[in-house]
Amino acid sequence: MPYKIAVASSDGENIDMNFGAAHEFFIYEVGEEGKYALLEIREKQKEAGGPSFCQDGCKGRGCEGSHENQPRVDFIADCRCVICKKIGFHIQKQLEKKAVSAFDVEGKIEDAMEKITWYFHRMDHHQSLRGMANETLIGKEGRE
Amino acid sequence: MAKILDKQRYKCAMSAMQTVQAIERAIPVLHSGPGCAQKLSNSSGSSGYFSPNIYPCTSINERDVVFGGVKKLESTIKHSLDVIDADLYVVLTGCIPEIVGDNTEEVVEGFQDAKKPVIYASTAGFKGNNYKGHEQVVDAIIDQLLERSDIRVKNLVNIWADVPYQDEFWLGNLRELEKLVKELGLTPNTIFGYQRGLSNIKRIPQAEFNLLVSPWVGLNNMKNMEKKLGIPYLHYPTLPIGAFETSKFLREVGRFARVPEEKIESLIAEKEAYYYYYIERYADLFLETRVMSKQFTVVADAQYALGITKFLVNDLGLFPAKQFVTDDTPREFREKVCSYFKELNFGIEAEVSFETDGYKIHNEIKAHDYHGYPLILGGHWEKEIAKQTDAHFLNVSWPVNERLVMNSYYAGYDGGLKLIEDIYSVARTRFN
Numbered sequence: 001m002p003y004k005i006a007v008a009s010s011d012g013e014n015i016d017m018n019f020g021a022a023h024e025f026f027i028y029e030v031g032e033e034g035k036y037a038l039l040e041i042r043e044k045q046k047e048a049g050g051p052s053f054c055q056d057g058c059k060g061r062g063c064e065g066s067h068e069n070q071p072r073v074d075f076i077a078d079c080r081c082v083i084c085k086k087i088g089f090h091i092q093k094q095l096e097k098k099a100v101s102a103f104d105v106e107g108k109i110e111d112a113m114e115k116i117t118w119y120f121h122r123m124d125h126h127q128s129l130r131g132m133a134n135e136t137l138i139g140k141e142g143r144e
Numbered sequence: 145m146a147k148i149l150d151k152q153r154y155k156c157a158m159s160a161m162q163t164v165q166a167i168e169r170a171i172p173v174l175h176s177g178p179g180c181a182q183k184l185s186n187s188s189g190s191s192g193y194f195s196p197n198i199y200p201c202t203s204i205n206e207r208d209v210v211f212g213g214v215k216k217l218e219s220t221i222k223h224s225l226d227v228i229d230a231d232l233y234v235v236l237t238g239c240i241p242e243i244v245g246d247n248t249e250e251v252v253e254g255f256q257d258a259k260k261p262v263i264y265a266s267t268a269g270f271k272g273n274n275y276k277g278h279e280q281v282v283d284a285i286i287d288q289l290l291e292r293s294d295i296r297v298k299n300l301v302n303i304w305a306d307v308p309y310q311d312e313f314w315l316g317n318l319r320e321l322e323k324l325v326k327e328l329g330l331t332p333n334t335i336f337g338y339q340r341g342l343s344n345i346k347r348i349p350q351a352e353f354n355l356l357v358s359p360w361v362g363l364n365n366m367k368n369m370e371k372k373l374g375i376p377y378l379h380y381p382t383l384p385i386g387a388f389e390t391s392k393f394l395r396e397v398g399r400f401a402r403v404p405e406e407k408i409e410s411l412i413a414e415k416e417a418y419y420y421y422y423i424e425r426y427a428d429l430f431l432e433t434r435v436m437s438k439q440f441t442v443v444a445d446a447q448y449a450l451g452i453t454k455f456l457v458n459d460l461g462l463f464p465a466k467q468f469v470t471d472d473t474p475r476e477f478r479e480k481v482c483s484y485f486k487e488l489n490f491g492i493e494a495e496v497s498f499e500t501d502g503y504k505i506h507n508e509i510k511a512h513d514y515h516g517y518p519l520i521l522g523g524h525w526e527k528e529i530a531k532q533t534d535a536h537f538l539n540v541s542w543p544v545n546e547r548l549v550m551n552s553y554y555a556g557y558d559g560g561l562k563l564i565e566d567i568y569s570v571a572r573t574r575f576n
Binding site for chain 1: 206207209210211212213214241243244245246247
């Protein structure tokens with residue numbers, strides 16, 4: 001089943017934007033054999049209203065009504081994961097509630113996409129992740 | 145069909161953090177997911193300067209799994225060296241970094257020139273239990289910290305006994321073994337416990353021989369040290385509890401270390417006179433307590449199962465029912481351990497089972513006829529079966545929940561007296 005990956009980037013080549021600072025996300029769609037292609041470039045609208053606060057002042061630390069973060073989370077809630085340079089702890093938790101993983105890495109989009117699509121491919125097909133980090137795995141192209 | 149392990153008797157290999165904790169001023173640096181040290185948070189006697197709740201950990205998450213956790217590991221080790229004042233840093237790898245293949249060795253080798261020693265051990269939880277983890281940490285110390293030495297200090301003996309913190313009486317037992325060896329005229333050297341830290345580790349290669357007091361834990365370490373450091377070892381499989389076994393222990397160690405025969409025999413005579421003075425004075429208690437058991441079962445790791453069985457049969461005259469060794473002994477040692485249980489006085493042979501499933505153990509205990517009140521020495525899990533069978537119950541092996549053990553010990557002559565005290569205290573409280 002195809003899924004989407006959101007990347008916070010300024011130029012479509014490098015991952016160089018923080019999650020909060022990014023004004024656009026490059027949305028890639030990943031198909032059957034882990035092949036991916038750019039689907040759209042989603043521009044973030046200005047948030048409606050200023051920062052809102054709860055009556056009991058928990059500041060988004062786990063209560064359901066973290067109003068100030070909700071629009072940013074909903075914006076990419078249809079994606080399986082988001083890749084950016086840096087992401088805050090609280091918003092990461094909010095994303096986890098919507099089952100969106102967050103990968104905060106730097107580097108070329110291509111390298112990160114390779115690794116992540118391979119990882120999701122192995123997970124979806126219930127195959128072992130053995131040897132993934134030091135690249136002793138069975139060739140990355142061999143997506144059996 | 146999936147096997148369910150009932151009533152846990154040990155922890156995963158990464159609990160070798162306790163072995164590191166037992167070395168004074170050594171701290172484990174964990175490379176694993178978050179929360180691995182939490183399983184040790186309620187172990188007895190482990191708070192203080194370094195407690196499991198504050199071990200530095202890389203707390204790897206999904207990103208580190210996909211992109212590799214070595215960068216995070218490197219920064220964690222670097223910051224531990226800066227922030228924590230310890231003498232030895234032991235990097236332990238958990239399940240996830242081992243599966244994805246993080247190259248811990250390379251990272252740790254990068255810290256060879258750090259101001260404090262950094263070593264690593266691969267203690268992934270799926271590799272075994274914490275008996276195996278303990279051996280791995282000791283191996284890591286031997287392989288990465290020690291070098292063969294040309295100096296041999298006369299009469300210096302390294303003593304290796306059971307796993308710290310897993311064995312509730314580890315510290316007391318170790319000190320008592322040290323004391324016995326010292327009275328033979330030798331100089332003991334141990335690395336666990338109070339004031340026995342890195343400086344004692346550095347003295348290991350200078351010893352004349354290694355003394356291993358344990359049925360199988362640590363045997364591989366001994367062979368490793370024999371090969372690498374050229375130190376011979378004496379393997380004494382039974383933890384000496386009580387007069388019979390301790391005298392045998394002193395004779396064997398003394399003979400191996402070439403202590404003069406008269407010295408050994410006079411020491412034994414003096415100790416036995418003191419021990420039997422107590423036995424004689426309490427003889428009426430032993431002979432006339434009719435509620436005392438005739439048969440006993442020990443549910444513990446190999447060390448206590450063997451040591452207590454020998455003590456109860458040879459010294460107290462009880463008869464062994466089936467004994468259970470619950471430390472998941474590796475197959476290559478099982479036959480040997482079985483044979484140790486056959487060497488009892490009066491031609492008695494104890495039957496032993498290497499079962500780890502608590503449900504099966506309890507069923508076997510329930511099914512056996514103990515000809516009176518059973519005597520059960522085991523972990524806290526055995527309390528319920530003791531209630532069901534109306535047995536005398538003494539909590540000696542892990543988990544030890546309802547006793548506080550600080551420096552008590554069961555090893556040696558005094559340890560034997562203490563075990564008698566504990567067993568009869570249980571018998572007496574119940575029928576007053």
